[in-house]
Amino acid sequence: MMGGLAIVGAVLARDLKIAFRSGGGWFYALFFFAVFTALAAIAFGPALSALAAAAPATLWLAAALSIQFAAAGVFEDDLRDGSLRAFAAEQGGLFHYWLAKAGALALTAAAPMIIAAPFFLTMLGVPLADGARAALILLAGTPALLMIALLTAALAGGLRAGGLLATIIAAPFAAPPLIFGVSAAKIVIAGGGLVSPESLILGALSLFMAAVTPAFAIAALHISLE
Amino acid sequence: MDFGSHTPYIVVAYGASIVALAGLIAMRLRRFKAAQRGESENREAGD
Amino acid sequence: MWSRFSNPAKFEGLARVAAPVAMGVFAVCAAYGLVAGLFFAPAEQYQGESARIMYVHVPAAWMAMAAYSFIALMSLVAFVWRHSLADMAARSAATPGAVFTALALFTGAVWGKPTWGAFWVWDARLTSMLLLLFVYFGYMAVWQAVPEQARAARFARILALVGFINIPIIKFSVEWWNSLHQPASIIRADGPTIDPSMLWPLLAMITAYTALFTWLVFLGMRADLARQRAEKRVARKASRPVAAVTQA
Numbered sequence: 001m002m003g004g005l006a007i008v009g010a011v012l013a014r015d016l017k018i019a020f021r022s023g024g025g026w027f028y029a030l031f032f033f034a035v036f037t038a039l040a041a042i043a044f045g046p047a048l049s050a051l052a053a054a055a056p057a058t059l060w061l062a063a064a065l066s067i068q069f070a071a072a073g074v075f076e077d078d079l080r081d082g083s084l085r086a087f088a089a090e091q092g093g094l095f096h097y098w099l100a101k102a103g104a105l106a107l108t109a110a111a112p113m114i115i116a117a118p119f120f121l122t123m124l125g126v127p128l129a130d131g132a133r134a135a136l137i138l139l140a141g142t143p144a145l146l147m148i149a150l151l152t153a154a155l156a157g158g159l160r161a162g163g164l165l166a167t168i169i170a171a172p173f174a175a176p177p178l179i180f181g182v183s184a185a186k187i188v189i190a191g192g193g194l195v196s197p198e199s200l201i202l203g204a205l206s207l208f209m210a211a212v213t214p215a216f217a218i219a220a221l222h223i224s225l226e
Numbered sequence: 227m228d229f230g231s232h233t234p235y236i237v238v239a240y241g242a243s244i245v246a247l248a249g250l251i252a253m254r255l256r257r258f259k260a261a262q263r264g265e266s267e268n269r270e271a272g273d
Numbered sequence: 274m275w276s277r278f279s280n281p282a283k284f285e286g287l288a289r290v291a292a293p294v295a296m297g298v299f300a301v302c303a304a305y306g307l308v309a310g311l312f313f314a315p316a317e318q319y320q321g322e323s324a325r326i327m328y329v330h331v332p333a334a335w336m337a338m339a340a341y342s343f344i345a346l347m348s349l350v351a352f353v354w355r356h357s358l359a360d361m362a363a364r365s366a367a368t369p370g371a372v373f374t375a376l377a378l379f380t381g382a383v384w385g386k387p388t389w390g391a392f393w394v395w396d397a398r399l400t401s402m403l404l405l406l407f408v409y410f411g412y413m414a415v416w417q418a419v420p421e422q423a424r425a426a427r428f429a430r431i432l433a434l435v436g437f438i439n440i441p442i443i444k445f446s447v448e449w450w451n452s453l454h455q456p457a458s459i460i461r462a463d464g465p466t467i468d469p470s471m472l473w474p475l476l477a478m479i480t481a482y483t484a485l486f487t488w489l490v491f492l493g494m495r496a497d498l499a500r501q502r503a504e505k506r507v508a509r510k511a512s513r514p515v516a517a518v519t520q521a
Binding site: 229231235238247250253254255257262265 | 307311316322326329330369375376379383384387485492493495496
């Protein structure tokens with residue numbers, strides 16, 4: 001039997017080690033983010049003024065998709081090799097395991113992207129200072145995106161075409177964070193303050209998702225084990 | 227049926243509704259009949 | 274009340290009576306609603322004849338929401354009391370619900386062309402209806418993706434419930450995002466504001482769609498139950514010779 005925090009630490013350390021050692025993992029999400037932003041710029045055309053207008057939407061779409069794809073297979077290996085079953089048998093059930101997975105995903109997928117966001121935004125014609133503040137807005141909304149991605153990954157884990165299924169399920173959930181994230185980022189880039197009704201609602205969405213989705217995600221993981 | 231310039235819109239909206247709902251009913255009835263048939267065949271063959 | 278009909282045999286008895294009644298209500302109300310809506314009701318003051326599309330649009334939009342609420346309620350019942358009949362009811366409601374949602378979108382678009390001058394505008398109600406259609410797609414996809422029914426049911430319950438929590442958030446967000454549409458005019462605190470000559474056909478069509486939904490759910494559940502009984506019988510038959518051999 002391991003204590004709860006010990007489980008969180010062990011899973012987190014293992015996942016981070018795998019992500020860094022394999023040389024893939026941790027920068028795939030960032031890589032996707034970069035490629036998506038570049039493709040969007042190519043699709044919109046090189047005029048910086050037009051790109052700047054589309055920058056908040058591009059940023060949020062890139063963030064939502066890269067987190068969704070990064071989370072798609074997050075439970076698959078543990079389901080296949082039986083370690084998920086072992087964690088479920090521990091005291092406290094899968095909650096600690098889920099917490100560690102969320103932490104690993106936040107550190108490997110979300111954090112590099114948020115740090116890189118201001119630089120990508122400058123490529124889209126947004127001044128660096130405004131871009132940095134837009135990245136803070138992204139930080140406020142990322143928990144919501146992470147929770148949705150983890151929930152849908154848990155629901156679709158171990159199913160055929162699981163990644164695509166997870167994305168279909170996630171689409172309607174992703175709409176509210178996208179709406180408020182993009183409007184809050186627009187306000188910030190237009191020179192408005194970080195605290196706006198939009199950014200507050202975005203933060204509330206993150207808190208709400210963090211409060212509601214783990215129970216459902218853990219229930220789904222338990223069903224995958226049967 | 228003549229509803230002036232709006233006739234085509236009304237015909238399309240009602241037509242699509244009727245076709246879609248009729249299709250839905252037909253699909254459900256077919257599935258129901260097939261399930262019933264499967265059950266009774268099974269009963270005759272066995273027991 | 275619940276426990277009474279959670280027994281499949283008793284449920285069959287209920288369905289055998291209720292399904293034809295629902296079908297009858299649907300036939301009568303739809304016949305009256307269609308004729309009255311198309312020919313007897315007057316054209317609307319501002320939108321003219323195109324407002325007749327209301328009689329097929331509003332019931333579809335109502336049923337789109339009602340069917341999903343039904344799925345969520347049944348999922349909750351299945352979640353708490355573990356009745357497989359409730360899972361079956363939720364599953365049977367998914368396809369009709371998705372069709373109603375698609376019809377609401379389609380008739381809304383056709384109504385929009387003469388009213389707004391465009392088939393599709395990203396107004397709050399159309400957009401949240403589109404997102405609701407995606408919620409239905411996800412729910413149906415889960416049932417499709419899991420081969421074993423009992424397991425699929427358990428995944429589907431979770432998705433239905435968490436999706437239901439999400440619907441008010443979607444509505445709120447989309448309304449914030451854009452609000453051009455006219456406010457709801459049937460259900461309001463100060464009573465209906467539309468003329469009785471238009472209200473009666475509309476209420477008839479809403480009743481017709483609700484009855485149709487009820488009938489289709491009963492039909493789908495009876496088909497599932499019949500299939501389940503047949504499968505059980507096959508399984509029993511298959512196990513019998515094996516048992517005989519081991520006894521010998």
